[in-house]
Amino acid sequence: MTMTETTLTVNGQTRTLDVEPRRLLADVIRQEFDIAGVHIGCAHGACGCCTVHIDGTPRLSCLTFAVQCDGRDIKTVESLGGFDATHVLQLAFKSEHGLQCGYCTPGFLMTLVPYVEENVARGTLPSDEDIREAMSGNICRCTGYHGIVAAVRKAIGDQIGGGQ
Amino acid sequence: MKAENPRQIGARVQRFEDTRLLSGAARYIDDIRLPNTLHLSFVRAQVAHGRILEIDTFGLEDIGYPTWVFTGEDIGNLSMKAHQDYPEMQYSEQPLLARDVVRFVGEPVAAVLAEDPYRAEDAAELVFVDYDPLPVVGTMDQARDASIPPIFEGWKNSMFVERQMKGGDLEAARAQAAHVIRRTYRNQRQAGVPMECRGVVAHYTPGDRMLTVWSSTQMPHLVRTYIAEELDLPEARIRVIAPDVGGGFGIKGQVFGEEVLVAWLAIKTGRPVKWIEDRREHLVASLHARDHEHTLEAYVSDDGRLLGLWADISVDVGAYSTFPFTAAGDPGMAAKVMPGPYDFQAYEATFRGFATNKCPIGTYRGVARPSAVFSQERLMDDIAREIGMDPIAFRLRNVIREFPYKNVLGFTYDPGSYAESLEKIRDVLADDIAAAEASKSSATTRTGVGIACFVEQTAHGTPDFTRRRVPIETGYISARVEMQPDGTVVIGLGLQSHGQGLETTMAQVAADALGVLPETIFVRHGDTLTSPYSMGTWGSRGGPLGGGAVHMASMQIAEKLKVLAAHEMQADKDAITLYGGRAYVTDNPDRFVEIRTLARHALRNVENLPEGMIPGLEAEFSLDGPRDGTYANAVHAAVVEIDVPTGKMKLKRFVVVEDCGTILNPLVVDGQVRGGVVQGIGSALFEHFVYDAECQPLTTSFADYLMPQAPEIPDIEVHHIETPTPLTPLGAKGLGEGGAIGPAAAIANAVSNALDVEVSETPLKASAIWHLSAHLRGEA
Amino acid sequence: MRPSAFDYHKASTLDQALALLAEFGDDGRPLAGGQSLVPMMNLRLARPRHLVDINALPLDAIEIRGDALHIGALVRHERYFTDPLIAEHFPAFLEAVHWIGHPTIRRHGTMGGSVSHADPTAELPSVCVLHDALIVAASASGERRIPATEFFLNAYVTALEPGEMVTAVEFPLPSGPTSGAFMELGERVGDFAIAGIGVVLGHDGNTITSARIVCSGARLVPVRSADVEAFLVGRTLADPGAQEAGRIFSAAIDPVGDHAASAAYRKGLIKELTRRCIAHAAGKASA
Missing domain, CATH: 3.30.465.10 (Uridine Diphospho-n-acetylenolpyruvylglucosamine Reductase; domain 3)
Known part of the structure; x- marks a missing residue:
């Protein structure tokens, strides 16, 4: 087993590590960067809990090896709205009850933030069907998705005006 | 002035815990990281039933890093015991690591420790176990077969338990009946699947001789008691902490062998030990649920009155009895609740729990009630069909209307809204019912409407567990409320919040009693060191009993604040009201003292307290459930559209009319209902834990074990009727499980309605729907 | 559920990647998106000793x-x-x-x-x-x-x-006008297919001049049907005989039955999806 030197930037913090190639990005973010907002729900790419952004794009950190991310910019839920959770989508999750136990929540947020931004940029409020398709790779066991769909609708609607 | 401090109970308060959960600041079990930790990986049984011949750890000798291995021979008699002490129950126990025999695939056989979780997993793979296969008891039919030996030595048959319940004169009902309708219904085996798997971290510190155990559990105090008893340790020296818990749903409402074993390993190795369950372990070996088969026979008069019910209830409870609700829990609960919301006074049930070579089953949201209601409510539709009545009209003819109502088994139902709920749903669904009728002319696209009407015993307390002789023994929930010198409040709550929003709702309850804002109240939970002894969060008891305990304890402090305020303002105690952070002399907005001033006086400047008043502002209250609990009720309705040629079904609409008494926070209540409903939809349509004939599990990942995703689910419409109960301090009934109880029945009834067939089992996957609609394709 | 150990090699040219794969033989696997391979590795159903990361190669045209x-x-x-x-x-x-x-x-x-x-x-x-x-x-x-x-x-x-x-x-590339359709049925959105049907119809005016049809999910590999394809050629877009084609395809396949779906159901699905798919493709072409 060869350790591989890897430089990662996570939420603005850059570190160069000697990483065993098999280490999942999720584990390295959690253990080496002490960031707890990446949750592992299934470790086989089927629940979306571990979604992070790599160079701005959502990706499952349980299907990514840290060594693949040399030089890449990684963002986790902590980067969205700080510990006050002030991002527009975080606030909407709160007001629309889009979370209960919170375990899947970072994954949903990281999946849906770009989706919200794209729709706001386009100035369109997507259909509920479209919103549900956008989150189809994320499983929530608590909310029944109702509050999450409402939160996405609200976050987009509030920003483009004429909302709900 | 009321506007300054609006009533918090009933308000749509956004949850305080959300900021932590949304921002990444929450800390779940895998976030508990201690220096010098050993990571545990299990070697688990790969055969369903076999005698262990040899455990070969030779491969670990030259692995190149330190490992520790423990097997059943190393742990003495440590085991999980969950027995109900009555003659019809056969005794079993599960060693924490299998000794001699394994009884289901996934049973822990050896514990392998290493200093890194990847390496622990590598090392566990190098442990080889050789088995002599034993005959597999794979199904309830095989368990009934006397020629196949039971999985425990010395058992007289393959049943953990077989008992009866009866009330009234069933012979008379049978004799009077114009219609006798007999049906068999089945619900599949499921896994519970919170998004966070289980996990345990334990650490023993010799300095204070303290064992600290972190576990992703719903019941930290019971975990503490079990560990203390099994490891023979003083309970005062054990602290169990449930950190943020990523969903439980009853699956984490058990004490597990891993919790005891990890604690033992931490003591044994002198180092922190950590076990994080992986998803495959969770699906295969954590805890299963359902797997019921019910045969019912109903006796009905010619004018459509239910006269009596006979029930034969069988549950495949798997290989072991689980603590504290036991192998009798599911079958007994099914028998107990089968009479449901209907008015009849003759009933006889036999219930049994079969021992098979499968993962043990235990409590999962609704426990036996989703299955009982499935059978009950499928039966109501099948009867209505057979006697030519509209299903809602048939229910309205039989539903209980006078309260309190003593049911056939002697349980007293407090007031509910059974008939009103049915009438409400009939109004809401009028257009869908008409559309379903119209679709009957189509052989290709059918619409169906189905309902499920049910009553749910919630807030079970000690009397209920005593009657059933369940090892949980008791059912109270405690809360300790402490006002600090600055007027802020800490609540030590005996509940554990894993998504229910208790940090908010319990603060709302205390806020109303104390006249302060809920934001100034900090709810601590899930830690045996900071919360009074209590049974944890399960059984839809948080709102009615936890809320009640917080209310009662807070009222004691409020009383003391009033005495103090009256003393300071030279007024009559009964004239004092608390609101907006102040104690007012009633009718005079200018005569008040700040509550924080009173708190300071009570805790710091105690020299001016009234004569005889003891310093301090704290109170504790333990609230037990009413004798028969309190009965929430609901009607669920599903509207489905079926593409007959392909069997593809779309759930078009799902409506709930529910009555949980006083609503503490509508945001939270609606969330609980909707989340429960979607789990129920999973039970109805997708979720099936499948074993092959040798009891090898086939659905061991999320590629095979299918749960609802967002696109399959419609918005869930929720309507409320509030009938407060006189039996709990706030009038609240439980509602955490109700959402999951009705969907399987409602959806199956909708399919039955759409296809004009009887539906006898779940899950209703596309394949099942296609087979059920054969007659419409001219194939049957 | 973490992968067993492997060495990681990031290839910057195709030749380099191929040289590495040649060196490792059965022990080596290329790593691209990782959406299929990594789940198998986490479940330890795949245990490559060497991963050759090919994501930097210019293979995205x-x-x-x-x-x-x-x-x-x-x-x-x-x-x-x-x-x-x-x-x-x-x-x-x-x-x-x-x-x-x-x-x-x-x-x-x-x-x-x-x-x-x-x-x-x-x-x-x-x-x-x-x-x-x-x-x-x-x-x-x-x-x-x-x-x-x-x-x-x-x-x-x-x-x-x-x-x-x-x-x-x-x-x-198709040599003349073609139409095509693909339909499948899974339990949930995004699930693997219980059965899926794809069809391509080449046509000259209203006449079907070539046909290809495939079924996924029913067998261990995608299945074509020469009988159905022969049946369709010469028929018209207005009347492609979709129903009969479904019957032929369904009769020709002996699908797997498992806990996800019965073999009979897969057969029924093949029949119906074939009918719908051909009708849909023909309808698009004649529209």
């Missing part, structure tokens, strides 16, 4: 080369949706990709990865077989083109030799 549409192995699924060449020439392909996984998987999963993984219920292997695509397999000793019908040997088993990797898939 979608372009016409000669008389075929060349799709590089590293083309991510989400690009199919907006690619004008796929839309113009391969309507069945375009319909099929709507059934692939979830957004995050489509964003990272690749053509080469899906084809190499050879899941019998996946869409792209079926699409390849349907279009008589050629799988371009490269190794240190050269390049060969394997017809899709000969590439998929069994569930998760392909004709790739040790040291070989897929660099592209070539879809022969």
Whole structure:
């Protein structure tokens, strides 16, 4: 087993590590960067809990090896709205009850933030069907998705005006 | 002035815990990281039933890093015991690591420790176990077969338990009946699947001789008691902490062998030990649920009155009895609740729990009630069909209307809204019912409407567990409320919040009693060191009993604040009201003292307290459930559209009319209902834990074990009727499980309605729907 | 559920990647999107000793080369949706990709990865077989083109030799007007298919001049039916005999039955999806 030197930037913090190639990005973010907002729900790419952004794009950190991310910019839920959770989508999750136990929540947020931004940029409020398709790779066991769909609708609607 | 401090109970308060959960600041079990930790990986049984011949750890000798291995021979008699002490129950126990025999695939056989979780997993793979296969008891039919030996030595048959319940004169009902309708219904085996798997971290510190155990559990105090008893340790020296818990749903409402074993390993190795369950372990070996088969026979008069019910209830409870609700829990609960919301006074049930070579089953949201209601409510539709009545009209003819109502088994139902709920749903669904009728002319696209009407015993307390002789023994929930010198409040709550929003709702309850804002109240939970002894969060008891305990304890402090305020303002105690952070002399907005001033006086400047008043502002209250609990009720309705040629079904609409008494926070209540409903939809349509004939599990990942995703689910419409109960301090009934109880029945009834067939089992996957609609394709 | 140990090699050229794969043989696997391979590794169902990361290689072209549409192995699924060449020439392909996984998987999963993984219920292997695509397999000793019908040997088993990797898939351009459709049925959105049907109809005016049909999910590899294809040729778009074609295809296949669906159901589904798919493709062509 060869350790591989890897430089990662996570939420603005850059570190160069000697990483065993098999280490999942999720584990390295959690253990080496002490960031707890990446949750592992299934470790086989089927629940979306571990979604992070790599160079701005959502990706499952349980299907990514840290060594693949040399030089890449990684963002986790902590980067969205700080510990006050002030991002527009975080606030909407709160007001629309889009979370209960919170375990899947970072994954949903990281999946849906770009989706919200794209729709706001386009100035369109997507259909509920479209919103549900956008989150189809994320499983929530608590909310029944109702509050999450409402939160996405609200976050987009509030920003483009004429909302709900 | 009321506007300054609006009533918090009933308000749509956004949850305080959300900021932590949304921002990444929450800390779940895998976030508990201690220096010098050993990571545990299990070697688990790969055969369903076999005698262990040899455990070969030779491969670990030259692995190149330190490992520790423990097997059943190393742990003495440590085991999980969950027995109900009555003659019809056969005794079993599960060693924490299998000794001699394994009884289901996934049973822990050896514990392998290493200093890194990847390496622990590598090392566990190098442990080889050789088995002599034993005959597999794979199904309830095989368990009934006397020629196949039971999985425990010395058992007289393959049943953990077989008992009866009866009330009234069933012979008379049978004799009077114009219609006798007999049906068999089945619900599949499921896994519970919170998004966070289980996990345990334990650490023993010799300095204070303290064992600290972190576990992703719903019941930290019971975990503490079990560990203390099994490891023979003083309970005062054990602290169990449930950190943020990523969903439980009853699956984490058990004490597990891993919790005891990890604690033992931490003591044994002198180092922190950590076990994080992986998803495959969770699906295969954590805890299963359902797997019921019910045969019912109903006796009905010619004018459509239910006269009596006979029930034969069988549950495949798997290989072991689980603590504290036991192998009798599911079958007994099914028998107990089968009479449901209907008015009849003759009933006889036999219930049994079969021992098979499968993962043990235990409590999962609704426990036996989703299955009982499935059978009950499928039966109501099948009867209505057979006697030519509209299903809602048939229910309205039989539903209980006078309260309190003593049911056939002697349980007293407090007031509910059974008939009103049915009438409400009939109004809401009028257009869908008409559309379903119209679709009957189509052989290709059918619409169906189905309902499920049910009553749910919630807030079970000690009397209920005593009657059933369940090892949980008791059912109270405690809360300790402490006002600090600055007027802020800490609540030590005996509940554990894993998504229910208790940090908010319990603060709302205390806020109303104390006249302060809920934001100034900090709810601590899930830690045996900071919360009074209590049974944890399960059984839809948080709102009615936890809320009640917080209310009662807070009222004691409020009383003391009033005495103090009256003393300071030279007024009559009964004239004092608390609101907006102040104690007012009633009718005079200018005569008040700040509550924080009173708190300071009570805790710091105690020299001016009234004569005889003891310093301090704290109170504790333990609230037990009413004798028969309190009965929430609901009607669920599903509207489905079926593409007959392909069997593809779309759930078009799902409506709930529910009555949980006083609503503490509508945001939270609606969330609980909707989340429960979607789990129920999973039970109805997708979720099936499948074993092959040798009891090898086939659905061991999320590629095979299918749960609802967002696109399959419609918005869930929720309507409320509030009938407060006189039996709990706030009038609240439980509602955490109700959402999951009705969907399987409602959806199956909708399919039955759409296809004009009887539906006898779940899950209703596309394949099942296609087979059920054969007659419409001219194939049957 | 973490992978067993391996060495990681990031290839910057195709030659380098192929040299590494040649060196490692059976112990080496190329790593692209990781959406199929890494789950298998986490479950320890796959245990490559060496991963050759090919993500930096210039294998992401979608372009016409000669008389075929060349799709590089590293083309991510989400690009199919907006690619004008796929839309113009391969309507069945375009319909099929709507059934692939979830957004995050489509964003990272690749053509080469899906084809190499050879899941019998996946869409792209079926699409390849349907279009008589050629799988371009490269190794240190050269390049060969394997017809899709000969590439998929069994569930998760392909004709790739040790040291070989897929660099592209070539879809022969249709020689005349064609229409196509793809339909499948899964339990949930994004699930693998219980059964799926793809069809391509070449036509001259109203007359069907060529036909290809494929079924996924029913057997261990995508299945074509010469009988159905022969039946369709010569019929008209207005009356393609979709129902009868469904009957023929259904009768010709002996599908697997498992806990997800009975064999009888898969047979029924093949019949109905074949009918719908042909009717849909014919309808689009004559519209």
